[in-house]
Amino acid sequence: MDVGILAQQLFNGLMLGVIYAMIAVGFSLFFGVLDVIKFSHGDVVTVGAFSSLGAVGLAGGLVALPPVLALASGIAAAVTIGALAGVIIGRVLVLPLRHAPGVNVLLATLMAGTVLREAIRLGVPNGGNPKPFPALLPGGVIKAGSFSVGVDSVMILAAGLLLVLGTHLLITRTRFGLAIRAVAQDGEVARLSGIDFQTVVLGTFALGSALAAFAGCMLGLYYREINFNMGVLLGIIGFASAVVGGLGSMLGPIIGGFLFAGVQTLVVVALPVSSAYKDVIAFAAIIILIAIFPTGLIAERRSERV
Amino acid sequence: MSSIPSPIPVLSPLRMQRHPRAVVVLTVALLFAGGGLMMHAESQIQVLGLLAAFLVMFAIADRTPLGQDISAICGDYSGFANGVAFVCALGLIVVFRGEHYTLLMLATVALFSTACIALNLQLAFAGIANFAGAAFFVLGSYTAAVMTAYAGIPHLLILVVSGIVTGAIGVILLLPVLRTRGHYAALVTIAFGLLLRSLLEVNDTLGGPQGMKIKGFSILGLDFNRVSSIGPWDVSFYLPYAVLSICIFAVAFTLIRRIERSWIGIALDAVRSDETAASVFGLSIARWKVVAFLIGNAVIGVAGAVYGMMNGFVTPNGSGLGDSLLMLSIIVLGGLGNFWGAVVAAMVILVIPEKLQAIQEFRLLIFALLVLAILLFRPSGILPRPIRDLSRFIGRPGAGA
């Protein structure tokens, strides 16, 4: 096969991997601090994408902003509204239901995701159809032999990688990260040693959701099109990545995200099937990966006391 | 039991105690009459009025001593009440014998209620979250579509095969996640539902997005689609389907109710509420989860096959995550583990959007919010699951469902 196309696929895989990792980290963080799966997480990605689109549109409608400022306002809106959505879902649904049977939280967050999705579909003008996303990053193409990649794509990838790295450092090196890890280790003990449990939990929800919302923004910039339904697939891929990597760990979901993207890209490259089957393959990959690694690469912490 | 004298003399607690069966018959008949009117109603005012009446009745049953007495009597005579309900359902069919739309509605509610009882078996008893209920339902329809294309196969056999296919696929999905806890089954079923839908949409042998035609049901040479009269009456061709649907519902109801009220039901409850304790007492977690998931999906598949045959076609449209979530909404709203609760909720969720065009577009949003409210404020649902009181079976053999 042509090296250029191979490199192109590798780049696509990396891009997918970083986006999946950004979403998976959230799942893992939430599971870490509260032992819950928050299924509305995928739709927070969509909320992020639509918020930035809205902000860019709104700002552009009022004053002719240079692309850099439009981009900044878009990112700011995505991160703020995404984090807010995460905190509200955490405060109103997840915390009150934390002692209910696990399936109630699952259902509640799925329904919350449905509410977000439907609100976007019904609330955004013509929201049921795909929406074009403006190109806000500098154009230009980097060429190396038969491999060519847009400067904007490289910037998006770099931003994603930096954010994943930054989150990792935040969790492992800062006081806030220490508090998160303490709560994840044992919420009761953390509370007794003076950590404000609720603040840490909601902070974690804000952090994970902001990351996911930023991923939504990146998706818009990369694919130039967003759609109210995009969060469903991303959510379950993110969750599957977190599960395969190891729920509750920090590195696991990142590895899981890249692993998942790798498998998906590999199958598309290696198997001679039409691109119409892309989603089918993604879903089949989820089921097969879960079947192979039902408890994750980095084993899930067993917290149950008998 | 309350001793407050009722303002209505006929309904004094004493008289009700003396004629419990009469109370049951009147209550069930009243509920079915209301349900029938709801399905038949055409103007939005009527629908809203009936909805308000239902809410008032619910409030009475839930909050007043009189209503609680009546509920208790219906609970004590549940076997009798179920029999009365079956007769009332057939009665509705007789009353609406010529009305295509009402009968279609009735059959649809019966078939979705069947599927929801099966979901109850999986979620409320065994604790397996099946987020692909609609996918299994549609899978049943597709199985029927493929098989009715061959003329020689008896249609009753097609229903059985549809059940076997959906049941088997469900077990294959469940096996890898059996060793793990709750949320993985949820993930796998969500992925399966989405996989099935995209596969059906891109696969041309199964008709792609347009779906497939399905031949009508026929048994013993009676083609349901050609029925136009019974004796002196002109009837809708939906009538035999409505009867069939009610019968399927009755069979599934009896089957799953018996599972609940047997050693298996207790085993399922034990497995759901505490896997550790259940396994210490010698119960195989995997075995019971597989049994519940298998039977549940098989029942959903059969209901889906009948639904497909009644409609004459099937498309990938009904198999999405939204539809599966609607099914779960039905059982959460109705009350996890309460079968009649599921029927009431199925009426609300299936019929009301059809009647109130204004909310059709918003139905997913409205029901999602409704489920959130239920989960937060009344997690046991509209009709909470009654405690399993096996004392009624001691020395009363034959008293099934």
Place this chain on the structure above:
Amino acid sequence: MNAPLLACGGLTMRFDGLVALDGLDIEVGKGETVGLVGPNGSGKTTFFNVVTGLYKPSAGSVRLDARDLFAKPPQMIGRAGVARTFQRSRLMLDQSVFDNIVVGALCRLDLGLFSNLFRRRRWCDELGGMVDRARALAHRFNPVIADRLFQPAGSFTMIDRRRIEICRALIGAPRLLLLDEPSAGMTHDETRQLMDDLLAFRQEMPDLAVILVEHEMDVIRRVSDRCVVLNFGRKIFEGTFDALIANPDVQTAYLGVSQ
């Protein structure tokens, strides 16, 4: 003592780095009651979890009669005749008392799909028998429980829930019963009552072997034939209660700390 009922040899359990059980040898004969004591974290509950198969031990052997139960799945061990209670009550609070108790005997009942669904007459007979047994058992511990057999377990007090749990463990006619701190959360008198009931019941099952984890030394003294003391997952003493009290090692490890 002839061949012991339960024989554990060199039982070792490691949780990444932490050694919870360290080459433990414990034998229990038919009809014997062994009191298992030791400070918090000395491995008593871990020992129960290993014997019942909830934890997979790292090394050693577990035999019930001649049957190898080492690292077998919990349901197999449960069927072999090992029953237990838990430190924290684990009942189905929404289900009836009868449902909870009968869980302990389910694996000995006919769980076939066909016989449960279609042979209802036979099933009702079986049910009648089980209800009688559950009622008789519950009556022994508290007549009130027997009278309210079909009310939710959650409507009972803590001590009654514990009694229900013991009934659940006994109804399957186990050969070995593991009691994990039955006195937790109870007053002195309540504990005494519970132990008296248990001792009385024991007369009817002379072959039943019991291992009792308990902090209340009074309880241990009254019911156990023999005591085993654990510390850091190792057996540091084995013998009668009087010898236990006199033993200096035990005093430094356990009693010395608490007194």
